Amino acid sequence: MVLKIENVSKVFADKRAVDEVNAELTNGVYGFLGANGSGKTTLMRMLATVSSANSGTITYHGEDIRKMGDRYREIIGYLPQHFGYYKNFSVEKFLFYIASLKGIEKTAARQKIADLLETVNLTDKRKVKMGKLSGGMKQRVGIVQALLNDPKILIVDEPTAGLDPKERIRFRNLLAETAKDRIVLLSTHIVSDIEYIAKEILIMKDGRLIEKDTPQNLLERIQDLVWSVEASEAEIGYYQEVFKVGNIARKSNGIELRILSKEKPAGNAINVPVNLEDLYLYYFDEGVGA
Structure with missing residues (x-):
């Protein structure tokens, strides 16, 4: 399978929300990472x-998805950031309703x-009304x-x-399982969603x-550029003003700062292994997870 994005742009009034994006995607999970307002949701909506x-x-396989129309919509699944549901529908009733909209025969829908x-x-929640579910449960219904x-x-x-950390782990594991034979596109500003x-x-x-x-390759x-620096309380302000500080850890023997810098930020600085939070901080000034 090949999904190809070629020179795609989207403009709202005077704002260029997506600017000349090019990418070729095949089976597997692709993580679209960026701060809020980076254009991720706009691109997802176009896809x-x-x-x-x-x-x-x-x-998709060389055919314009707009011209494919319903043929394309039949092969995609879409979970927007905020998906609509009827709060008085049970989980099962809501899913049967969505299945009917997708043209799935009732017997096949029941088994699916x-x-x-x-x-x-969520089998034990199938008769529970959507409005009574927790946020994590609603997201799981959304993926269903x-x-x-x-x-x-x-x-x-x-x-x-x-979602709480447990639900996030459950959700990303589910996405990983579903990616065996399909293209999965995941947009996020939370690095742990895509790290593994x-x-x-x-x-x-x-x-x-x-x-x-x-x-x-991105981490390499x-x-x-990632350093660990031992600092005093009085020095924290200086380091935050001059460098990108990803973490401040107060330990029993002092304060340890995690810093991104092309130059060695202090005489006692040592290089440390990098992670995706460092990568996020490298590209975005808003701070990790902003």
């Missing part, structure tokens, strides 16, 4: 045909819903509705926003795609 590009094309609810550990038609392309936009499951990371900033590579590029 899901919820909105159209002002210029450029998105093709049962299987997917078991996969996301996106998978009902067994999509070849799964698009999920900021799926773990507001992404085949490639696509970094977006100000509407532009500025990097696309494996996590390992900054491996000499």
Whole structure:
């Protein structure tokens, strides 16, 4: 499978939300990483045909997805950041409703819903009203509705926003499992969402795609830029003003700062192994997870 994005741009009034993005995507998980407002959601909406590009094309096996119309929508699953539901519908009733909208025959839908609810550990909640579910449970129902038609392309936009750490781990494990034979596109500003499951990371900033590579290759590029520095309380302000400080750890024997810098920031600084939080901080001034 090949999903290709070629010179895609989207403009709202005087804001260029997506700016000349190019990427070729095949089976596996792709993590679209960027701060809020970087253009991730706008791009996801275009990939899901919820909105159209002002210029450029998105093709599936060489065919324009807009021209494919329903043929394309039949092979995608989409979970927006905030998906709509009827709060008085039970989980099961809501999923049958979505299945009917997707043209899935009732007998097939019944088996598919049962299987997917078991996969996301919600079988015992099938009769519970949607409005009574926790945020994490609603997100799990959201992924079920996106998978009902067994999509070849799964698009999920900021799926773990507001979830507790346990639910986030459960959710990303589920995405990793579903990526065996499909393209999974995950947009997020939380680095832990993609740290272990992404085949490639696509970094977006100000509407532009500025990097696309494996996590390992991206980390290798900054491996000499991350330092650990022992500092006094009085020195913290100086380091924060001059450098990008990713972490301040107060320990029994003093204060340890994690700093990104092209030059050695202090005489006692030592290079330390890098991680994706360092990568995020390298590209975005807002701070890790901003």
